[in-house]
Amino acid sequence: MHKISQPVKRNDSAPKASGSAVYTADIKKTGMLYLSVLSSDFQHGRIIRINYPEIPSGYTVITSKDFPGMNRASIVARDWPFFAENEVLYYGQPVLGIAGPDLETCEKLCSRFSIEYEELPAVSVIEEAAEHFNDFSIIKGDPKSAFTSADKIFEFSFKTGMQEQAYMEPQGMIAEFVNGKLTITGSLQCPYYIKNSLMNAFDLKPDKVRIIQAATGGAFGGKEDYPSILSGQAAAAAIATGRPVKIILDRRNDMKVTPKRHPSLITFKTAVDSSGNITAMDIDCRLDAGAYQTLSGVVLERAIFIATGAYNITNVRVRGRTMKTNHVPSGAFRGFGGPQALFAAEMNMHNIAHELGLPPLELKRKYLYRRGDRSVTSGTFRDEIKFDEMLDKIEYASGYSQKWLEYSNRKHIANAPRRGIGISFAAHGGAFTGSGEQDMIKSLVRVEAGQNRFNDKDYEIRILVSNVEMGQGASVTLQKIAAEAMELPLNKVFFTTPDTDLVPDSGPTVASRTIMIVGKLLHDAAADLKQKMNDMKASDFSASLSAGNILYSEKRYVQPEEMSWDESTFTGDAYPGYSWSVNVVEVEVDPVTFEIRVAGSWAVYDVGTPIDTIILKGQMQGGTVQSLAYSSIEKMEMINGKPAQASFTDYTIPTTLDFPDTECIFVDNPYKYGPFGAKAAGELPNEGPAGAFAAAVSQATGLRINSIPVTPEMLEAMINE
Amino acid sequence: MNDRILLNVSIDGRDCSFETETDRRLLDLLREDAGITGVREGCGEGECGACSIFLDGKLVNSCCIPAVAADGSSIVTIEGFSKTPEFDIISDAYAEAGAVQCGFCTPGFIMATAALLREIPIPDDNQIRTALSGNLCRCTGYSMIIDAVRIASKNFHSASSPLDQQYGGLNDT
Numbered sequence: 040m041h042k043i044s045q046p047v048k049r050n051d052s053a054p055k056a057s058g059s060a061v062y063t064a065d066i067k068k069t070g071m072l073y074l075s076v077l078s079s080d081f082q083h084g085r086i087i088r089i090n091y092p093e094i095p096s097g098y099t100v101i102t103s104k105d106f107p108g109m110n111r112a113s114i115v116a117r118d119w120p121f122f123a124e125n126e127v128l129y130y131g132q133p134v135l136g137i138a139g140p141d142l143e144t145c146e147k148l149c150s151r152f153s154i155e156y157e158e159l160p161a162v163s164v165i166e167e168a169a170e171h172f173n174d175f176s177i178i179k180g181d182p183k184s185a186f187t188s189a190d191k192i193f194e195f196s197f198k199t200g201m202q203e204q205a206y207m208e209p210q211g212m213i214a215e216f217v218n219g220k221l222t223i224t225g226s227l228q229c230p231y232y233i234k235n236s237l238m239n240a241f242d243l244k245p246d247k248v249r250i251i252q253a254a255t256g257g258a259f260g261g262k263e264d265y266p267s268i269l270s271g272q273a274a275a276a277a278i279a280t281g282r283p284v285k286i287i288l289d290r291r292n293d294m295k296v297t298p299k300r301h302p303s304l305i306t307f308k309t310a311v312d313s314s315g316n317i318t319a320m321d322i323d324c325r326l327d328a329g330a331y332q333t334l335s336g337v338v339l340e341r342a343i344f345i346a347t348g349a350y351n352i353t354n355v356r357v358r359g360r361t362m363k364t365n366h367v368p369s370g371a372f373r374g375f376g377g378p379q380a381l382f383a384a385e386m387n388m389h390n391i392a393h394e395l396g397l398p399p400l401e402l403k404r405k406y407l408y409r410r411g412d413r414s415v416t417s418g419t420f421r422d423e424i425k426f427d428e429m430l431d432k433i434e435y436a437s438g439y440s441q442k443w444l445e446y447s448n449r450k451h452i453a454n455a456p457r458r459g460i461g462i463s464f465a466a467h468g469g470a471f472t473g474s475g476e477q478d479m480i481k482s483l484v485r486v487e488a489g490q491n492r493f494n495d496k497d498y499e500i501r502i503l504v505s506n507v508e509m510g511q512g513a514s515v516t517l518q519k520i521a522a523e524a525m526e527l528p529l530n531k532v533f534f535t536t537p538d539t540d541l542v543p544d545s546g547p548t549v550a551s552r553t554i555m556i557v558g559k560l561l562h563d564a565a566a567d568l569k570q571k572m573n574d575m576k577a578s579d580f581s582a583s584l585s586a587g588n589i590l591y592s593e594k595r596y597v598q599p600e601e602m603s604w605d606e607s608t609f610t611g612d613a614y615p616g617y618s619w620s621v622n623v624v625e626v627e628v629d630p631v632t633f634e635i636r637v638a639g640s641w642a643v644y645d646v647g648t649p650i651d652t653i654i655l656k657g658q659m660q661g662g663t664v665q666s667l668a669y670s671s672i673e674k675m676e677m678i679n680g681k682p683a684q685a686s687f688t689d690y691t692i693p694t695t696l697d698f699p700d701t702e703c704i705f706v707d708n709p710y711k712y713g714p715f716g717a718k719a720a721g722e723l724p725n726e727g728p729a730g731a732f733a734a735a736v737s738q739a740t741g742l743r744i745n746s747i748p749v750t751p752e753m754l755e756a757m758i759n760e
Numbered sequence: 761m762n763d764r765i766l767l768n769v770s771i772d773g774r775d776c777s778f779e780t781e782t783d784r785r786l787l788d789l790l791r792e793d794a795g796i797t798g799v800r801e802g803c804g805e806g807e808c809g810a811c812s813i814f815l816d817g818k819l820v821n822s823c824c825i826p827a828v829a830a831d832g833s834s835i836v837t838i839e840g841f842s843k844t845p846e847f848d849i850i851s852d853a854y855a856e857a858g859a860v861q862c863g864f865c866t867p868g869f870i871m872a873t874a875a876l877l878r879e880i881p882i883p884d885d886n887q888i889r890t891a892l893s894g895n896l897c898r899c900t901g902y903s904m905i906i907d908a909v910r911i912a913s914k915n916f917h918s919a920s921s922p923l924d925q926q927y928g929g930l931n932d933t
Contacts, residue, residue, distance in 0.1 A: 058798015
């Protein structure tokens with residue numbers, strides 16, 4: 040193992056533990072007003088009239104008319120309004136805001152508005168959605184001929200549910216508008232996304248918009264998109280009133296108005312020849328995008344590019360669509376389309392194995408991707424894929440095959456708990472899709488040497504990137520990379536809290552790209568800075584720093600030469616590099632209550648070189664538990680567009696009592712374009728567990744599990760059918 | 761408007777008086793009036809435990825308690841607790857185990873850990889999981905938090921310095 044993998048104590052632990060870390064809700068500004076937003080309690084309607092209550096002096100109504108540039112947030116697509124105009128398209132859509140000195144008064148005023156609507160037909164079920172935002176197709180090989188000559192064709196449909204990110208810190212923003220400059224402070228993942236969105240919304244020049252990140256209490260994708268809406272609303276109020284304006288969503292509001300993971304409906308047709316070989320797949324993938332497109336097209340790309348899972352299928356046709364429904368827009372959530380696609384791909388293989396009378400692992404193993412294979416987009420897997428080693432390790436840790444055999448042959452005793460075990464394989468392409476990193480993001484990273492903040496005789500190294508610390512450990516892992524590249528102690532290197540007036544645009548904190556892409560640029564910039572420092576005489580260097588100068592190095596992303604991508608046909612290398620996982624989950628199902636207990640969870644990961652084994656393990660364990668909950672206890676149903684689960688009381692995220700310790704193991708497989716060999720990691724644990732969980736439940740119950748979350752009610756209904 | 765009443769309460773060893781509304785939550789009094797923002801609001805309905813405090817030595821969710829109910833009580837928040845040696849041991853254990861990621865839930869977990877270790881100095885895994893089941897964390901999946909409690913328990917036993925008793929710290933162990 041590389042020495043950088045040795046864990047360090049995070050320097051943000053103590054201030055977070057003592058409560059002294061400052062989150063958005065903790066910040067007060069002089070003369071600050073609060074903003075409360077009235078959201079629609081109507082699913083789809085034309086606004087006929089808004090009846091205003093009496094508005095006391097000092098309180099200001101903010102509407103769609105307060106956006107001189109455009110009343111649309113720029114979240115990839117530019118279609119989601121900050122406030123509704125003539126129509127509301129979903130329950131919970133922001134209609135207007137009230138800014139004023141007393142929050143409770145703002146909330147009361149909101150409740151006194153009445154809105155008259157003309158009801159319009161609403162789409163509440165993905166199956167009934169007729170319109171789409173995106174319709175993408177991919178062809179690999181010659182699926183048509185393979186289906187024509189198939190001996191058998193299997194067809195299965197899979198469904199996955201909505202999932203709430205449930206970061207512990209609800210969303211919040213503070214906007215100030217002073218001397219024509221807009222400053223936003225808040226809980227966020229992507230400072231430059233917000234900056235661009237606000238420049239468009241208010242028609243402001245780049246130097247007139249500044250975004251500062253406050254301590255961010257978890258995000259998981261949930262603070263990639265909605266912060267652009269929230270900051271727009273707060274900014275409009277700050278501009279209208281000339282006062283600082285703060286908006287904090289309480290938990291129920293946060294769950295009502297913010298995007299969640301896209302529900303999906305995925306149908307597989309699989310062609311098998313007379314020798315029992317899978318020759319082709321025809322996959323139809325529909326995602327429930329909700330009422331506005333926002334970033335759904337990109338989520339769909341991630342889903343369809345990995346549509347066959349970790350399996351090499353020679354001939355593939357995929358059609359993917361983002362369906363328009365009258366639901367809150369779906370958005371980013373760790374995995375970003377991958378968890379839906381991988382669940383379906385895994386259970387398709389699982390079902391086919393049963394149809395062919397094979398153990399699931401025997402069938403799956405035969406098709407696992409190997410180096411040199413072609414992906415769904417006909418890109419080449421150029422790096423080694425270590426599935427053999429990973430399988431050995433997971434067998435050793437979990438005893439999968441032996442247990443699978445034992446549970447298959449076990450005679451059920453009435454009312455005694457039934458065991459099952461499942462295995463899944465997953466891939467996660469790191470960073471932006473295709474040539475997105477080079478053509479769209481153009482990540483720029485800066486490292487500086489300047490006078491030490493604690494000792495004016497000494498120097499310090501400053502990391503300047505727009506990627507945020509949101510709990511995942513980016514600040515420390517980036518510090519480790521810079522320190523190691525410069526051969527300096529960790530305490531000489533400082534991570535700068537992202538502030539768009541200070542840091543260059545190194546891109547958003549998404550897509551498992553922070554270490555793999557930004558970390559590599561940082562590594563190269565730090566090595567370059569070290570060279571510059573070595574080239575100077577020590578006395579000149581310290582004299583220059585004492586005079587207040589800085590020495591710096593910057594690096595901009597250039598994609599590896601061998602990468603090729605054609606966005607118009609979705610052909611080529613969809614991602615610069617892939618990370619891989621194998622998951623095993625063991626369950627026990629009570630045949631009387633149908634309750635499912637997870638008895639064990641094991642995973643082996645290939646994320647290249649771990650930059651810090653404890654931070655990485657924390658990512659993997661946290662992600663695995665999120666994914667096990669996605670598969671079982673986290674149910675969010677929309678009933679006529681209204682979430683039936685509206686708070687932590689009825690939408691149950693895991694407690695300490697719901698899942699056991701989740702074991703994780705890493706294999707060493709350094710990635711040549713990553714810092715010290717590191718590649719994508721953060722999203723990977725959310726990709727595989729659902730397929731392993733469902734396979735385990737399938738073995739324990741003898742049922743086909745084609746939809747998640749699997750609840751006791753669902754099992755009972757299936758068994759009684 | 762609601763009636764305003766005067767209430768007296770000891771917060772982190774300081775006697776304080778507040779004039780407040782009868783329907784005000786203790787959490788808001790602590791965060792807004794007393795300025796103790798380390799007491800976090802994660803859900804506002806007693807599910808997440810981020811607003812945990814000690815009220816007369818008992819671990820409670822301050823979002824579920826009317827401020828008036830605290831009249832005459834003694835409150836310890838994370839701000840006061842963080843100045844004790846007991847906190848240092850627990851906080852160091854959390855750092856060592858990697859149990860702090862986004863940190864929003866951490867003050868609540870620290871308080872719940874202290875409450876557990878006062879009651880059961882050497883808890884087993886079930887006792888740890890049960891004691892912390894009123895606190896939600898979305899980042900860690902809990903394994904490292906449970907490790908942290910084990911480490912803290914062990915370090916309390918090896919700590920040579922007498923523990924601060926002011927906030928009801930551990931008895932001799």
